[in-house]
Amino acid sequence: MTYCVAIKVAQGLVFASDSRTNAGVDYISTYSKMYSFDLPDDRAMVLLSSGNLATTQAVINCIKRDIENDTAVNLKNVHYLYDAADYIGKLVKQYQKEHGDTLGKSGISAEASFILGGQIRGHEQEIYLIYPQGNYISASEDTPYLQIGETKYGKPILDRIIRTDTTLGDAARCALVSLDSTIRSNISVGPPIELAICDANDFQISRYLSLDTGTQFFTSLQKSWNDGLRRAFNRLPRFEWELPELVKDSKTSSGN
Amino acid sequence: MTYCVAIKVAQGLVFASDSRTNAGVDYISTYSKMYSFDLPDDRAMVLLSSGNLATTQAVINCIKRDIENDTAVNLKNVHYLYDAADYIGKLVKQYQKEHGDTLGKSGISAEASFILGGQIRGHEQEIYLIYPQGNYISASEDTPYLQIGETKYGKPILDRIIRTDTTLGDAARCALVSLDSTIRSNISVGPPIELAICDANDFQISRYLSLDTGTQFFTSLQKSWNDGLRRAFNRLPRFEWELPELVKDSKTSSGN
Known part of the structure; x- marks a missing residue:
């Protein structure tokens, strides 16, 4: 399992993710579920992943390869963030289709979900939830956060605290409390927690923290x-x- | 959907349940999910229900009929609470089987879960979770509460507060906070909230409250x-x- 959350407030974006991956309860390992990319100065994007690890790795590898090869559509040249969401949605469907049948026969799901957030110069910051079916939704003023994975334990505190005018510090603290509640209740969600903040109009990850069990x-x-x-x-x-x-x-x- | 929780502390038992029932989002109604029965002075039992309303109503009707007709096994004459859990488990399976096939063809589940709690003179108080498959588990010192229905939103506060030595007042408050968090996050869980408390060795519902939106x-x-x-x-x-x-x-x- 996994728990990732992205929050959009007026001051900027907050991303948080756990790092536990498991194939059954007897094979538990640690993988980052937060990705950033080498992009031009006019844009910043952060991607959070949940679901089948082989699918998410294949999608991330393809995104990086397309950036290097400067393909017709890649994260360097899309004009809108929803074009990037659409592109990632298509990759998700492609890799799920490739391995879905054989995985299905073993009773394993190939599905993966993503949260994409960031900003391209000339546009507002945005966050998108990309479903395993390839379609996507964005956050709104009334629902200024998106979650993937084990979403329920950490939702009540987000509903109580997060508004569009919440400060970036409070939004980041709320994301950590939300992760903490989830880690306490679901053993398949675990540290280290990664936290990234993108200030509005900064076009980069403005602050990044990795918080492990012992981090003061x-x-x-x-x-x-x-x-x-x-x-x-x-x-x-x-x-x-x-x-x-x-x-x-x-x-x-x-x-x- | 539904959310019910039962807590077992040294001083007694706490039961809490919501009252919202829905068949789709366009047919929402209010039904109590907490049942007590006309039993001899040597015993008290409370039942909480979740799942298909027709199944739970059929099970409750059968329990009441068996008490009236004083059948070979009924809640009046069982010697142990786990005999009662076993009896209810068998009824659940029977009614699910009767209507499961036709319901399945309409894409509807006949499944229902129950929490049974109470005390029979000569034994400790106990709570049991009865699964749709008819088997059942009891709470323990390490896990002194049981939940059915929409369990996740309200679990973190139970994990933080409830211990065996928690007072009945605190356990009842914790159940209400757990219900409140769930009602805020899941529209298919709603008031009035019913709260029942059985003091240890009291062999009756010692205190009962029904709390609606406007209750002060x-x-x-x-x-x-x-x-x-x-x-x-x-x-x-x-x-x-x-x-x-x-x-x-x-x-x-x-x-x-």
Whole structure:
């Protein structure tokens, strides 16, 4: 399994991904699921991947080869980010078709999903979710984030915090909390967590972090969040049937 | 969809369930998914249901009929709670088999899952998850809760809070927060929320609440949790790249 999330706020884009890959529970390894490419100064793109590792590797290799060979359509020369999403969607379908039948006979899915985010000069920043079927959707003002992989455990905090006017720092922290909740609940999602931020109109990855289990910043973020949640929980209103005891207690202590 | 959770702590059992039922997105209605039965004084049982509404209703009707007719095996006369789980598992399989083929042709699943919890005098309180296949598992000290339906959104808070020594009040609050997170993220899970508590060795439902959107206690719990989460989020550590601005700001203000 995998969990990747991309967030689009007014100040820029945030990308976060875990690094655990597994073929069954007895073959677990670590692979980056975040890719960037050698592109001209007028553009930046980040790709997050989920699904069959052979399919995602084949797609990434083909994207890089097409850039090197400067083919008719590649990430260097597309005019719009949705052209890039369309191009990647076609590659996904192509590689899934190539190996899908034989994989299907072994009960394995060849499917892969991607999130593509970035900016081409003259246009706004955008993020796209590219489905295994090759079609794609973009984020919107009302839904300013996209997820792939094990999406449910980490969704509630995104729904509560992320708005278009959220700062890049808060959006990045929210992505880390979302990853942390997922890692705690699904053993097939694991560190290191990669975090990339693209400031609007910067046309490059402005900041990048790789956070492993022992990384001090990540440990203190996890602790702070856990403590904060417990504090929030302990402040929740009491049920009516709990109150008499409190009253009794306070009477007893005032009588002392 | 549905979300139900049962929690077993040393002080007793907590059951919580939503009430939304849907056949497609254009036919949404409200049905209770929490059932109790007219049983002798030596026992109490609560059943939570998820899945095909016709299957769950057929199972519940059969359980009630068997109690009335005092059949060879029914909830009044079983000696152990796992006998009750086994009996319900057999009913589930029977009704799924009866309508499964015709439903399957319409692309609809006949499957249903249940959580059974309670106590029979002479034994500890227990909770069981009964699968559509008729088999069942109980909760343990390490995993003191069981869920059915849309389980993922509400799982992280259970993992953080629930231990065997958690108080009944905290366990009940945690169940409500878990339901609240699920309702926010999945439109097919909805209020009213039913909450039932069985104190250990009380052999009845000790406390029961039905909480709808406008119920004051539930509204204030939702607000308190949302405010607490935001406070916890705002206290998270800042990234290194955010700190220089803070230093600069404090220098500016100290210079004024």
